[in-house]
Amino acid sequence: AKRITIAIDGFSSTGKSTVAKQLAKELGYVYVDTGAMYRAVTLYALRREFIAEGHFDPHALIAELPLISLKFIFNPDKGFGEMYLNDENVEQEIRQMQVSQFVSKVAAIPEVREMLVAQQQEMGKGKGIVMDGRDIGTVVFPDAELKIFMTATADERAQRRYLELKERGENVTFEEVLENVEERDLLDTTRKDSPLVKAEDAKEIDNSHLTLAGQFEKILELFKEAI
Numbered sequence: 001a002k003r004i005t006i007a008i009d010g011f012s013s014t015g016k017s018t019v020a021k022q023l024a025k026e027l028g029y030v031y032v033d034t035g036a037m038y039r040a041v042t043l044y045a046l047r048r049e050f051i052a053e054g055h056f057d058p059h060a061l062i063a064e065l066p067l068i069s070l071k072f073i074f075n076p077d078k079g080f081g082e083m084y085l086n087d088e089n090v091e092q093e094i095r096q097m098q099v100s101q102f103v104s105k106v107a108a109i110p111e112v113r114e115m116l117v118a119q120q121q122e123m124g125k126g127k128g129i130v131m132d133g134r135d136i137g138t139v140v141f142p143d144a145e146l147k148i149f150m151t152a153t154a155d156e157r158a159q160r161r162y163l164e165l166k167e168r169g170e171n172v173t174f175e176e177v178l179e180n181v182e183e184r185d186l187l188d189t190t191r192k193d194s195p196l197v198k199a200e201d202a203k204e205i206d207n208s209h210l211t212l213a214g215q216f217e218k219i220l221e222l223f224k225e226a227i
């Protein structure tokens with residue numbers, strides 16, 4: 001069968017990674033979570049204290065970009081690749097609220113985007129890939145055979161993310177999560193470099209009122225039309 005490139009973009013916490021993983025598993029494709037890469041760079045910046053509440057030194061981060069190695073290493077128990085920052089597994093740490101709070105600022109730095117986009121394009125060279133993010137259908141793979149743009153109301157998305165964080169034992173309130181989701185939406189859609197926007201040829205899926213199974217069925221249909 002022909003192997004294609006599948007780009008899944010959308011606002012934060014729309015469940016992109018859930019469907020992307022499901023789809024990759026079903027098709028035997030590689031799944032790449034590009035948000036994890038921006039999160040890992042943010043974690044690096046936090047540890048080096050280039051970014052903190054009320055403080056941001058993008059130039060110091062840019063100067064150290066060559067020191068940052070990002071790798072996905074497949075975890076057979078989980079069925080997807082986990083994020084390694086300079087050979088340390090940071091899969092858990094990059095999901096914490098602290099990283100979420102700063103990641104959209106780091107992701108707005110053109111030098112950061114340039115480095116990560118190049119790595120993403122390299123990973124997708126062989127096709128047979130499902131990649132999720134904000135600019136996959138517009139910038140990383142403008143020629144992707146299948147582009148999906150996922151949306152849901154901010155409330156619905158914050159509710160899902162809140163439950164996820166709670167389950168992991170994080171001490172957050174729903175209001176904090178909602179605020180973070182809305183702030184990231186705003187920063188992601190208004191930044192100068194590669195803002196979040198639906199690609200003209202992307203198929204939009206609003207999953208506010210879809211079950212996971214219903215959504216997956218829709219996406220499989222789109223896949224069949226695309227190949």
Ligand code: C5P
Binds near residue numbers: 012104105133136
């Ligand atoms: O997908 P996730 O919510 O983990 O992404 C975290 C942040 O990384 C986004 O809010 C966005 O600022 C940034 N991002 C991006 N481009 C991508 C993927 C993520 O700017 N392709």
